[in-house]
Amino acid sequence: MxxxxxxxxxxxxxxxxxxxxxxxxxxxxxxxxxxxxKIASAKDNGAIWAMAKTQQGTSNSMNAVKDSLQRGQSTIDVALAAGDTITDLLGKMKEKALAASDTSLNTTSFNALKADYESLRDQIEKAATNAKFNGISISDGSTTKLTFLANSDGSGFTVNAKTLTLAGLNLTGTTITNAADAKAKLTDLGNAIQTATNKLASLGTASTGLDTHLTFVGKLQDSLDAGVGNLVDxxxxxxxxxxxxxxxxxxxxxxxxxxxxxxxxxxxxxxx
Missing domain, CATH: 1.10.287 (Helix Hairpins)
Structure with a gap:
């Protein structure tokens, strides 16, 4: 009862x-x-919260990696732009040298071609030394390589520098003194053009590698963020x-x- x-x-x-x-x-x-x-703090589920925080930290650190890779892209892009200008200038120098090799030219015409040749030569040096991004250049001979962040563990993506100055193209102090000298310079200029294009091709390959890795880092970061969301959202x-x-x-x-x-x-x- x-x-x-x-x-x-x-x-x-x-x-x-x-x-x-x-x-x-x-x-x-x-x-x-x-x-x-569903898990906003450690008291909701300590183990899952700790796991999510670790993965979130890794994802956030990827922002620094992406910034570094993008700086690398910009640095290479500036060097490639300078390289395009330099190869054009080399082609014009070869044209002037060929014209100056004509033995039928008078002194005035030869001197005019010589002045144009030397002006083009000086522009090459300026293009190579001014090709800097954020004060860094991989085309002026000031550095041998640059290493950019590749992952959150601090590992790097190394880009080898390619010197595009007159010294790097074996054209230091080059000038033409007469028709015979101008004809001889045609070989040097042909070699310089080949050297410049080879170096630019190498930089282009490095740029493609940076692009590919940057895309991977973006996908990795998205996957980490999605994984954290699955744990705590x-x-x-x-x-x-x-x-x-x-x-x-x-x-x-x-x-x-x-x-x-x-x-x-x-x-x-x-x-x-």
Missing amino acids: ALNSINTNSGALIALQNLNTTNAELQTTQQRINTGK ADLAKESAKLQSLQTKQQLGIQALSIANSSSSSILSLFR
Whole structure:
């Protein structure tokens, strides 16, 4: 037989426990909806939270890698632009040298060609030394190689420098003094053009390698971010449905507690 007591109301205690449980679940669900995460802190699930933080740190570090690779791309692009200009100038120098090798020229015409030749020569040096990005050049002979970040562990992607100055093309101090000398310079200029194009081809290969690795790093970062999301992100559709259910359950719990509390007042009827 159930005990009629005003000191202990078992029904109310049970209803209160159930209501408190529902309120706790409702608070958790609301927090997930507000933050968009099912694991927002270490107390939600320490192991998963730690794993997600580690992967998130790796993903964030990839931003530095991408920045470094993009600087590498820009540095090479500047060198390639200078190289295009230099090969054009070499072609014009060869044209001037060929014209100056004509023994039928008078002194005035030869000197004019010589001046053009030397002007083109000086422009080559300027193009090579001015081809800098952020103060760094791989075409002026100031460095032998540059290493850019390749991964979050600090490993690098090395690009070998290619000197495109007159010294790098074996044309230091080159000039033409007469028709015979101009004819002899044709071989030097042909070799310089071949050397320049070989060096530019190598830089182009390095640029392609940087592009490929940068694409890979971007995909890797996306995969890491997706993995972190799978670990900690909440299913908002599921949480929304659960919220509706818990709100209904909360209202029913309040009513059940009210009914359980009112049962004690029925004892008063025994004393009338």
